[in-house]
Amino acid sequence: MDTNKPPLVPPKMATGGITPGPPPGVAPLGMAAPSVNGPMLGPPGGGPMIMPGMEASGNETLPMFGQRIAQTINGGFLTLSIAAGHQTGLFTTLGRYEGVAKTSQEIATDAGLKERYVREWLGAMVTGNIVDQCQDGKFVLPPHRAAFLGENGFGTELLILASALPMQSQVFNKVMACFDKDGPNGVSYKHYTEFHHFMSLMSNVWWGRHLIASFVPSVPGLREQLEAGISVLDVGCGEGGASILLAEHFPNSKFVGIDLVEDPIKYANSALREKNLDNIRFEVMDAHDIPEAWDSSFQFVMASDSLHDMAHPVDVIKIIKRILTPEGKFSVLEVNAHSQISQNKMMPYASTFYTNSLFHCMTVSLHAEGGEGKGNMWGREDTETALKEGGLTLLSVHAPDGWFNVHYLCKK
Numbered sequence: 001m002d003t004n005k006p007p008l009v010p011p012k013m014a015t016g017g018i019t020p021g022p023p024p025g026v027a028p029l030g031m032a033a034p035s036v037n038g039p040m041l042g043p044p045g046g047g048p049m050i051m052p053g054m055e056a057s058g059n060e061t062l063p064m065f066g067q068r069i070a071q072t073i074n075g076g077f078l079t080l081s082i083a084a085g086h087q088t089g090l091f092t093t094l095g096r097y098e099g100v101a102k103t104s105q106e107i108a109t110d111a112g113l114k115e116r117y118v119r120e121w122l123g124a125m126v127t128g129n130i131v132d133q134c135q136d137g138k139f140v141l142p143p144h145r146a147a148f149l150g151e152n153g154f155g156t157e158l159l160i161l162a163s164a165l166p167m168q169s170q171v172f173n174k175v176m177a178c179f180d181k182d183g184p185n186g187v188s189y190k191h192y193t194e195f196h197h198f199m200s201l202m203s204n205v206w207w208g209r210h211l212i213a214s215f216v217p218s219v220p221g222l223r224e225q226l227e228a229g230i231s232v233l234d235v236g237c238g239e240g241g242a243s244i245l246l247a248e249h250f251p252n253s254k255f256v257g258i259d260l261v262e263d264p265i266k267y268a269n270s271a272l273r274e275k276n277l278d279n280i281r282f283e284v285m286d287a288h289d290i291p292e293a294w295d296s297s298f299q300f301v302m303a304s305d306s307l308h309d310m311a312h313p314v315d316v317i318k319i320i321k322r323i324l325t326p327e328g329k330f331s332v333l334e335v336n337a338h339s340q341i342s343q344n345k346m347m348p349y350a351s352t353f354y355t356n357s358l359f360h361c362m363t364v365s366l367h368a369e370g371g372e373g374k375g376n377m378w379g380r381e382d383t384e385t386a387l388k389e390g391g392l393t394l395l396s397v398h399a400p401d402g403w404f405n406v407h408y409l410c411k412k
């Protein structure tokens with residue numbers, strides 16, 4: 001960037017001195033680990049993380065509230081453009097310039113996109129204080145922002161999360177119809193054409209970093225069992241990223257992934273063919289219909305972000321108890337929240353998750369016959385109750401670093 005021509009909008013943070021590790025002042029998705037006796041929901045490292053809307057309403061005036069709503073709505077639209085920047089690869093393109101300013105035409109050419117669209121997008125980015133515009137009209141993504149938004153940046157999960165906004169808007173009118181007292185109970189998976197791929201992108205970032213390195217070691221004895229050779233079931237596996245990674249690392253073990261929906265299973269099977277793995281298979285199957293022939297045959301079962309989407313989680317837990325071997329373990333991953341709404345006021349991203357639940361999780365569960373619609377914010381207290389009602393013993397509850405989930409480890 002030409003230092004003689006300062007940006008029209010000065011960057012808010014210093015641009016130099018990028019060091020590895022979580023960027024200062026930016027809270028990643030994860031929250032501090034809850035102890036079994038009392039969870040503490042907050043950013044890693046402690047200290048309150050105040051998101052818009054978390055403030056107490058006591059001293060708030062009407063103009064203050066109006067301003068907050070205006071900022072929130074502006075942020076919502078900016079999020080849509082952030083999702084566009086991620087999907088088009090524009091953040092990656094801008095990041096590659098390493099702080100050198102470019103014209104909208106240069107950026108569009110390098111990204112293989114239309115200049116007019118790129119320029120309008122840059123309008124949202126500059127006024128949203130993400131990209132800076134220099135006095136000569138060129139655009140620059142300062143290096144500290146590129147380290148967050150660029151290729152494999154610190155903000156990868158957040159960029160994927162931003163893409164949930166356009167993805168879930170696909171079903172906006174269908175969900176609106178469900179609010180009506182005479183409207184449908186829920187929305188079918190067939191209307192969520194992008195959901196499974198979105199979810200897989202989101203989960204794979206975390207699985208890629210933590211599945212082998214820290215998740216497997218967090219289950220006592222699991223690594224040794226996987227190395228020796230056991231049978232593992234992934235319930236509600238989606239596109240199967242976690243199971244495929246496990247199958248690659250532990251060739252002596254056998255893996256099965258099941259999912260209610262055909263498309264992610266097709267995707268998972270095509271990924272298998274590419275990798276030439278013969279110790280794993282994927283099947284379209286409703287977890288409520290797992291056959292009795294599978295009883296007592298899995299040493300390890302996992303359900304990552306899937307129990308709450310099911311019509312009857314306790315019924316599924318009872319089935320999982322049945323299919324576990326006598327010493328078998330069941331790992332459940334669910335959003336790190338409380339069951340009482342008021343207790344989630346200080347939880348970062350709580351509004352994001354309630355909204356995701358409204359536009360997907362709760363609503364797909366309610367669509368199933370008699371579906372209970374737990375929603376992804378059913379919370380720790382209700383999840384623990386369900387696991388106990390399903391006849392399982394809870395061994396530990398732990399919030400893995402840098403992720404928004406809690407890991408419930410259970411045995412028969």
Ligand SMILES: C[S@@+](CC[C@H](N)C(=O)[O-])C[C@H]1O[C@@H](n2cnc3c(N)ncnc32)[C@H](O)[C@@H]1O
Nearest residue numbers: 203236237238259260286287304305306309310
């Ligand atoms: C939020 S996604 C999680 C996917 C994957 N486990 C992950 O971590 O990325 C929940 C998954 O559960 C699946 N699912 C929902 N109800 C199910 C059921 N009754 N039986 C099997 N799978 C189900 C959905 O199709 C979806 O793929």
